[in-house]
Amino acid sequence: MKKIVAVGEIVVEIMATEPGDGFREPLSLIGPYPSGAPAIFIDQVARLGQPCGLISCVGPDDFGHLNMERLRADGADVSAVTVAPEGVTGSAFVRYRSDGERDFVFNIKHSACGRITRSTEGDRLLDSADHLHVMGSSLFSESIVALIRHAMDRVKARGGTVSFDPNVRKEMLTLSGMRAALETILGESDVFLPSGPELFLLSTATEEEDAIAEILDLGVTAVVLKRGADGASYYDGESTVHHPAFAVTEVDPTGAGDCFGATFVTAWLRGLAPARALRLAAAAGALAVTRKGPMEGTSTEHDIETFAARRHVAVTTSGMVSGTARGD
Numbered sequence: 585m586k587k588i589v590a591v592g593e594i595v596v597e598i599m600a601t602e603p604g605d606g607f608r609e610p611l612s613l614i615g616p617y618p619s620g621a622p623a624i625f626i627d628q629v630a631r632l633g634q635p636c637g638l639i640s641c642v643g644p645d646d647f648g649h650l651n652m653e654r655l656r657a658d659g660a661d662v663s664a665v666t667v668a669p670e671g672v673t674g675s676a677f678v679r680y681r682s683d684g685e686r687d688f689v690f691n692i693k694h695s696a697c698g699r700i701t702r703s704t705e706g707d708r709l710l711d712s713a714d715h716l717h718v719m720g721s722s723l724f725s726e727s728i729v730a731l732i733r734h735a736m737d738r739v740k741a742r743g744g745t746v747s748f749d750p751n752v753r754k755e756m757l758t759l760s761g762m763r764a765a766l767e768t769i770l771g772e773s774d775v776f777l778p779s780g781p782e783l784f785l786l787s788t789a790t791e792e793e794d795a796i797a798e799i800l801d802l803g804v805t806a807v808v809l810k811r812g813a814d815g816a817s818y819y820d821g822e823s824t825v826h827h828p829a830f831a832v833t834e835v836d837p838t839g840a841g842d843c844f845g846a847t848f849v850t851a852w853l854r855g856l857a858p859a860r861a862l863r864l865a866a867a868a869g870a871l872a873v874t875r876k877g878p879m880e881g882t883s884t885e886h887d888i889e890t891f892a893a894r895r896h897v898a899v900t901t902s903g904m905v906s907g908t909a910r911g912d
């Protein structure tokens with residue numbers, strides 16, 4: 585089975601128990617929950633039974649311990665997660681606004697995450713990898729951008745593939761060289777997984793169709809557009825598949841995109857048909873939003889298969905796709 589590796593932040597998430605605006609007053613919080621987009625992605629891959637590992641850094645504290653234990657217990661290779669003796673594990677405080685938007689207070693760049701560097705363990709993990717997943721949120725400093733570029737070169741030199749979820753925070757786009765780094769990563773990616781308006785982040789187009797054509801022209805094999813509660817779409821230039829979201833009660837949307845992406849990429853690497861891969865990914869995303877806590881939303885292969893097989897939704901396909909509207 586192909587091994588999937590990611591490089592990036594491990595953090596704990598601490599969330600406000602009541603919706604509202606920001607953190608400018610004392611309020612009730614719940615956490616710590618294991619988190620960090622690449623960590624959630626890798627945890628979901630591990631729960632699907634696919635070999636995987638993460639290159640990251642935590643502090644010698646309970647927040648780091650909590651994350652390491654979860655990833656290890658779920659089957660991820662954490663041999664390249666270093667413990668920085670002087671570091672403190674990253675954190676993210678999150679509060680939902682009543683309109684569903686989120687306010688965050690992040691401590692990532694100046695936490696142990698800022699000490700993620702090239703290491704013997706990291707290179708060893710990359711030398712066993714068949715696929716690298718890149719998260720835009722992980723590109724928070726020049727040194728980690730350089731490490732991710734190194735990881736891409738190393739995995740691609742082995743004949744491996746790359747997927748890219750550009751979930752960049754707005755303030756990161758102002759970092760010098762960020763746009764150029766994102767463009768380079770996109771140009772070398774096999775699978776691109778934007779969410780809603782992120783499709784236009786690295787394109788000059790204003791229409792969805794044009795942006796997809798532009799991205800496929802760069803040499804990207806497949807674009808998978810996440811549309812939240814409106815489902816997801818797959819494009820590879822020859823075929824298109826639209827999968828509506830499964831109807832569930834949303835409890836906490838954080839991490840849905842990571843679980844979706846992890847499941848799609850795993851299914852794609854296993855050689856499943858696009859419609860089937862999209863269906864399983866949509867099931868993983870739907871299951872994720874029903875649970876509170878970002879990494880609490882990851883699911884086993886059995887849970888995802890069972891969920892997808894029991895529900896019927898109208899899938900539309902065009903082109904050369906051979907998919908079915910049912911999970912079985």
Ligand code: ATP
Binds near residue numbers: 811814841865873
């Ligand atoms: P994240 O907040 O983790 O960055 P994202 O913006 O990258 O998320 P979304 O589009 O929100 O990704 O979610 C990914 C997929 O999960 C969707 O395409 C959909 O299939 C599923 N999903 C998301 N929200 C819901 C929902 N409320 N109900 C059912 N399915 C959902």
Ligand code: MG
Binds near residue numbers: 749751779841842
């Ligand atoms: Mg996202």
